[in-house]
Amino acid sequence: MANETVEALKKELLSDSRNGLLKIDGGEAEKASAYCENYVAFMNACRTERECASFIIDSAKKNGYAEFDRSAKYSCGDKIYFNNRGKSVVLCTFGRKPLSEGARIVASHIDSPRLDLKPNPLYEDSELAYFKTHYYGGIKKYQWTVTPLSLHGVIIKKNGESVTVSIGDKPGEPKFVITDLLPHLDKNQGKRTLDEGVTGEELNILIGSCPLKDGEGDNLVKLNIMKILNEKYGIVEDDFKTAELEAVPAYPACDIGFDSSLIGAYGHDDRVCAYPAFTSQIDAGTPEYTSIAVLTDKEETGSDGVTGLNSAYLKHFIYDIAESQGFCGRDVIRRCECLSADVNAALDPIYADAHEKNNAAFLNKGIVLTKYTGHRGKGDTSDANAEFTGKVARIFDGASVVWQTGELGKVDMGGGGTVAKYLADTGIEVIDVGVPLLSMHAPFEIASKLDIYMAYKGFKAFYEAE
Numbered sequence: 001m002a003n004e005t006v007e008a009l010k011k012e013l014l015s016d017s018r019n020g021l022l023k024i025d026g027g028e029a030e031k032a033s034a035y036c037e038n039y040v041a042f043m044n045a046c047r048t049e050r051e052c053a054s055f056i057i058d059s060a061k062k063n064g065y066a067e068f069d070r071s072a073k074y075s076c077g078d079k080i081y082f083n084n085r086g087k088s089v090v091l092c093t094f095g096r097k098p099l100s101e102g103a104r105i106v107a108s109h110i111d112s113p114r115l116d117l118k119p120n121p122l123y124e125d126s127e128l129a130y131f132k133t134h135y136y137g138g139i140k141k142y143q144w145t146v147t148p149l150s151l152h153g154v155i156i157k158k159n160g161e162s163v164t165v166s167i168g169d170k171p172g173e174p175k176f177v178i179t180d181l182l183p184h185l186d187k188n189q190g191k192r193t194l195d196e197g198v199t200g201e202e203l204n205i206l207i208g209s210c211p212l213k214d215g216e217g218d219n220l221v222k223l224n225i226m227k228i229l230n231e232k233y234g235i236v237e238d239d240f241k242t243a244e245l246e247a248v249p250a251y252p253a254c255d256i257g258f259d260s261s262l263i264g265a266y267g268h269d270d271r272v273c274a275y276p277a278f279t280s281q282i283d284a285g286t287p288e289y290t291s292i293a294v295l296t297d298k299e300e301t302g303s304d305g306v307t308g309l310n311s312a313y314l315k316h317f318i319y320d321i322a323e324s325q326g327f328c329g330r331d332v333i334r335r336c337e338c339l340s341a342d343v344n345a346a347l348d349p350i351y352a353d354a355h356e357k358n359n360a361a362f363l364n365k366g367i368v369l370t371k372y373t374g375h376r377g378k379g380d381t382s383d384a385n386a387e388f389t390g391k392v393a394r395i396f397d398g399a400s401v402v403w404q405t406g407e408l409g410k411v412d413m414g415g416g417g418t419v420a421k422y423l424a425d426t427g428i429e430v431i432d433v434g435v436p437l438l439s440m441h442a443p444f445e446i447a448s449k450l451d452i453y454m455a456y457k458g459f460k461a462f463y464e465a466e
């Protein structure tokens with residue numbers, strides 16, 4: 001067979017699994033880079049789910065979105081947002097088709113793994129002051145030591161007043177840290193397994209060392225910290241009991257690599273999908289189908305809780321907008337189609353053993369279409385059907401979106417889940433799509449600019465598809 005024939009057959013019959021950077025032109029690469037500059041600014045402004053929610057609501061308002069009003073009558077082109085307790089947000093643009101034809105949903109999450117303060121966090125030991133933490137989401141605990149941390153959240157005081165806390169990220173502000181044992185003295189620690197190298201009760205944050213001057217007795221460092229906090233926030237120790245304070249890594253997102261092709265940041269999971277989900281919804285104009293962006297909370301702890309997607313808030317929102325137009329909520333839900341926009345693992349060549357190369361996702365090969373997640377024989381997951389998978393693939397191909405498929409590691413190696421199954425539980429057609437990451441759930445995760453931009457392009461194409 002002539003060589004040209006072999007090449008032609010390859011092109012016709014085999015998958016094109018080239019690096020996405022070889023598939024796109026220079027103009028597209030520039031667009032990706034410009035889009036990611038805005039993404040980095042978003043990441044540096046938003047360290048927690050609350051900060052993401054208020055950023056997203058502000059952006060929505062600037063772009064003509066009004067707060068959802070159950071008694072209002074909405075029509076084609078109207079844009080609304082629903083604020084669920086300042087921790088999850090739904091954006092909606094009413095499309096040309098009646099809502100009875102269903103809606104196109106992109107659902108992502110804005111909570112990320114972190115260290116939450118315990119209700120009684122403050123203590124002193126050996127004349128050093130600490131906060132006790134309880135980690136949130138799946139973390140490798142040893143990764144959170146000896147890294148600068150900032151503190152964010154709210155404190156509800158006895159009189160009901162809410163105090164917003166954000167300290168450690170702006171220039172000049174102090175940061176916090178969890179210490180680790182020096183290698184000279186780690187003979188016992190060194191015998192622990194990696195999993196137990198640092199335990200949950202050892203994740204105590206160093207917050208001060210200066211005793212109250214002219215004081216007498218114990219706990220003068222703790223007392224001095226409380227005095228500083230009282231002057232700064234007007235709080236007393238009891239107020240911690242009614243607070244929600246989160247410690248997160250205190251370094252900004254930045255370019256990674258000589259070629260600046262990658263971005264390193266805390267919280268890519270899942271803000272790297274949330275940012276494209278809401279910016280594409282804003283940019284999509286008035287689509288054929290009503291479009292909905294969901295920026296939810298509590299995914300990292302299993303979607304339970306009133307701001308998580310295992311609660312009824314999204315279903316009720318859809319029921320409400322359906323009823324306001326005279327349709328039955330159930331009929332609308334039944335016709336909704338959803339991209340569960342969450343990250344997947346990119347193959348890490350240093351730990352290639354965890355992946356099965358033919359079905360792993362790779363950095364720079366575009367967004368990952370993931371039919372199922374779960375563990376042990378597809379347990380605990382929504383396995384998308386071929387018809388919907390094919391429909392989404394056609395939408396992506398039609399819009400020149402670079403995409404790939406990817407399983408989360410080798411069979412029986414571990415597993416994971418997303419919000420997909422909770423959407424499927426309500427009767428919404430759903431598939432997972434998202435950006436591949438290296439070092440997922442670490443304090444510093446890695447994503448590629450091309451993949452981030454393809455998430456934006458892909459979600460926008462899904463919103464705009466006829």
Ligand code: MN
Pocket residue numbers: 109269270299342343
């Ligand atoms: Mn996620």
Ligand code: MN
Pocket residue numbers: 269300441
């Ligand atoms: Mn996660």
